[in-house]
Amino acid sequence: MRIALFTEVFLPKVDGVVTRVTRTLEQLEQLGHTALVFAPGDPPERFGAHQVVRTRSWSFPWYPEIMVGTPTPRIAREMxxxxxxIVHAVNPVWLAAYGVLSARRRNLPLLASFHTDVPSYTTAIGGGLQVLRAPVQTWTTALHNLAEVNLCTSRQMVDRAREVGIHDVDLWPKAVDTVGYHPRRRSREMRERLTGGHPDAPLALYVGRLSREKNLVQLLEPLRRLQGYGVRLALVGSGPGRSELEAVFAGTPTVFPGYLGGEDLAAAYASADVFAFPSTTETLGLVALESMASGVPVVGADAGGIPFAVEDGRTGFLVTPGDVEGWTDRLRALLTDPQLRARMGGQARADAEEHSWQAATESLVRSYEVALERHAGRRPMHRALRARG
Known part of the structure; x- marks a missing residue:
């Protein structure tokens, strides 16, 4: 199968969406499929066997890390x-929205995947973007409803998509790298780095963007309350909110190691005692799955797609957003009870082992086939139009 994939984010940016896209491309190649990737920013010219087409782009003012792709004549030539x-639009808003329109104009089957709740982000980021929430929701819903199949990465987001009027919604199963992320990556040297030189202290870890929508300030008061236990916090990553967070957490035992990747990131996950994830805007929370694959239990917000990744009381704890007592109690329970931590960490690892990238990509290919079948029977004139075009 030949797949034209339009994505709003790609390498060298690293986040959960990019990880899913790149892992999927690896598996598609192994399964004998070929993709043509359209991406903004400064991506590589190829990813494995797949060609990557760089599109014209500009930096999003409220979020400089995000490059907004815009259409160019080259896209039509390459198509x-x-x-x-088939066309696969990954989280259509800007560039991938053009992918949606291109598919419809060319009478091609279309699958759209929902990875980021962009309307909710406009509220979480602030800065006057709140007024865009309703029009952005209308725009994204309309785009998704041009697709034969819409996929979400968690059951909670399937429900969310249906609530806002998106049709033909199904699940793209969760997946995680259980080879790269593994408990054996635990390192005393990394604990030294993440704890600011106190490797024997209890360590809570966050990995991801440092930005307002991640709700990281909710960890401040629990961290203060846990100082009697010597708890330390590491916020790994980068983003537009780093300087603000450094000011907010000043005077607390919090370390900002910056961006980590590859073996360093795997070591960071495995070297923590608990993964703290207060974001309420996740559609899945791949970093939670990576922590679980590393044998580290998660304390996460009971919101968005996180409950799809974390089983409360088994692989970690879910906490009501804003519940300071709840966050403090759950973090304390895991950070001060080695047996509970080991039991939950073991269960988290076992759960992660059941979700491979190959299985998730095979499910995606089946969804491509469904989109092809639906498109073929959608309107009799489609085949005639395609023959003329």
Whole structure:
């Protein structure tokens, strides 16, 4: 199968969406499929066997890390030369929205995947973007409803998509790398780094963007309350909110190691005692799955897609957003009870082992086939239009 994949984010940016896209591309290659990737920013020219087409882009003012892709004549040329069987629009808002319109104009089957609740982000980021929530929701719903199949990465987001009027919604199963992320990556050297030189202290870890929508300030008061136990916090990552967070957490035992990748990131996960994840805007929370694969239990917000990743009381704890007592109690329970931590960490690892990237990608390919079938029977004139075009 030949897949034209339009994505709003790609390498060298690293986040949960990019990880899913790149892992999926690896598996598609192994399964014998070919993709043509359209991406903003400064991506590599190829990813494995797949060609990557760089599109014109500009930096999003409220979030400089995000490059907004815009259409160019090259896209049409590359689409004609590639002759895709299907278009996959990854989180259509800007560039991937053009992918949706391109699929419809060319009478191609279309699958759209929902990875980021962009309307909710406009509220969480602030800065006057709140007024855009309603029009952004209308825009994204309309785009998704042009697709034969819409996929979400958690059951909670399937429900959310249906609530806002998106049709033909199904689940793209969760997946995680259980080879790269493993308990054996635990390192005293990394604990030294993440604890600011106190490797024997209890360590809570966060990995991801440092930005307002991640709700990291909710960890401040629990951290203060746990100082009698010597708890330390590491916020790994980068983003537009780093300087603000450094000011907020000043005077607390919090370390900002910056961005980590590869073996360093795997060591960071495995070297923590608990993963703290207060974000309420996740559609899945891949970092929670990576922590679980590393044998580290999660304390996460009972919101968005996190409950799809974390089983409360088994692989970690879920806490009502804003519940300071709840956050403090759950973090204390895991950070001060080695037996509970080991039991939950072991169960988290076992759960992660059941969700491979190959299985998730095979499910995606089946969804491509459904989109092809639905498109073929959608309107009789489709085949005639395609023959003329």
């Amino acid at each position: 004609r030369a590639f002759r895709p069987d």
